[in-house]
Amino acid sequence: MGLLGLLRKLKSEPDKELKVLLLGLDNAGKTTILKALAGEDYTKITPTQGFNVKSVSTSKWKLNVWDIGGQRNIRPYWKNYFESINVLIYVVDSTDRARMEEAGLALNELIEEEEKLAGVPVLVFANKQDLALAKTAAEVSSDLLLSNIRDRKWQIQPCSAHTQEGLDLGMTWAVKTSCRKK
Incomplete structure (x- = not known):
């Protein structure tokens, strides 16, 4: 079942709109996840050099997803997209052991943004x-120090953008949690 099916199952208010910010280091799989959720072909992805925006709609929900490039020189511009965000989705490449600390530092900077996030x-x-070399979600959670997050709800979801396994579970949590927040 895709994201549209999940959204139809959720009890909600009519015409509810959520703004989702999709961030993470370059090559983490952000755009692949976005295209998979939108039901588009994700077999030929090139690095995002700016941003992608996709809207996913049902009769009751509209998700506006902003996918921002994760290259080091683009990250300072992430803050330009923080306005009115309902949920932050942070994507980590579980196989990129060399950059796990960098991913954690970038996430920590986002968590520390007190004004808009x-x-x-x-x-x-x-x-x-x-992939065989992937760290488990528990290992990624430990590396990113997620248990130190106390000022907001958070969830780690193992997934594969290519097989789409875990995407529906994560998005269900994101939509339900965002709705409770409002």
């Missing part, structure tokens, strides 16, 4: 779980 729920997708 205070209290915004965080979903961490531990992506690329279909």
